[in-house]
Amino acid sequence: MGLDLGALFRDYHESLVRMLTRRTGDRGRAEELAQETFARAVAAPPTNPRPWLFAVALNLLREEGRNAATRERRLVLVKDEDHVAPYEQPDEAYEREETRLRVRAALAQLSERDRDVLLLQAEGFDYDEIAQATGLSRGAIGTTLARARKRMLDVYTQGEGGTHVARG
């Protein structure tokens, strides 16, 4: 049975790119990873595409190795230069950037597994799909999400106190 890549792309590409953008902080890289993911889907058509695609994408991210963190920082800088929100008042742009940095910093404090679960859930994955994509047991998802949400908000709120941890 052939794979309807068009349908697959239409249904999941944006969600995948959004999740990867949130995960990496870099839209261009997210698009590259998504493209590679779809290429793999063509090579080995999945039966249950959504968890499969996201699992592959997250694996690709991990495969990038230990220097990923360094690369991410560099890419974020590149993107920051690149990313000038058009037609926005400077204070609004500043505020948006502040929030973005703090959210990124908060997300960075989570374990990889917690972060993945959180991002997948934000894409509308149900617990079964999250379990499939991450290899966790379904019963562990609620606890993981509870921990991840709490941790993320804790770190984010600490950042609100004026110490710009996100600035590093």
Add this chain to the structure above:
Amino acid sequence: MSHVDDGTLHALVDDALAPAERASVEAHLAVCGDCARHFADATAMARQVHTLLGALDDVRAPLRIEPAVPASPARPAGSATPLPNRMRTLRRLALAASVLVVAGISYRVGVNRTLSPASDDAATVTAAVEMASPAAMPIVMDTAPEAIALPSAPTVRVAPRTEQTADRAAPQATQQATPRRAMAEASSMSRRAAQAPVPMAIATDEMSSPPAEQKVGGAAANSVVRPASSVLTGYQSVEDVTMPLVTRRRYVAVDGTTLLLVIAPSKADEAKPASAAAKVAPEFIVSTAKGRSTVRWQVGGLSYELQGALAPDSLVKLATLLK
């Protein structure tokens, strides 16, 4: 029943409990104030996290059309785009081009700004061709080119801006079906608030095009307005959108200051400054609103408008450079 653990409460928030367990937990919440409060906390946390994650989404302008061919000699020194960036630019161009192709909009893209109008048109054609070919490959990739020329794919891409607005709405739609009603409503409201800047940005974008587009039509509609020069010292031209009658160009300085230059045919009634506008230099009409200044001037039947979050006199200086 003993107290409900956090994981179960969050699963209830996410509507992920089996019916029997859900009924039992809900029954407990009805009689246990502590757990009911924890459930309310969990609901709020889920909503907050969802909103915060939305802050990470890219709000890049949809038609980010950058020169993909070698820059004009007038390009400021040191502004060469790093290679990976250029690859991305190509990809974005491919996407943008596919948008243009699908939508059937005939934008004309100025590529080499210092060329004469005739050769400029040639450059435009070249750019269009270069943009169109990657557009035929909806999934642009380096690794498996044979996998990408699938027939159904070219139509899967829609305009990035709408797409982005829509894709934010997508999980909302999925989510609303699942969580508890109260949470869904509240979170949808907060998400709508979080989305507000995007439609607003679109509105501003559209508003920044002078109304000349509608007023001047007929024979002139096919002509393309081109300024003689677009070099601004210290600024890099990051976007150059040329439509019939209107050219819009965006400049970015190293410090992130953005300037927008809109060139359109002059309207007769624009020759005189509006009464509210402060007249700083005789040839410029300057106005300031909400920390954003606008300088207008006219040359050879064209109306130029430079906008930016700068002091009016700084903007006038830049306008003088441009003029």
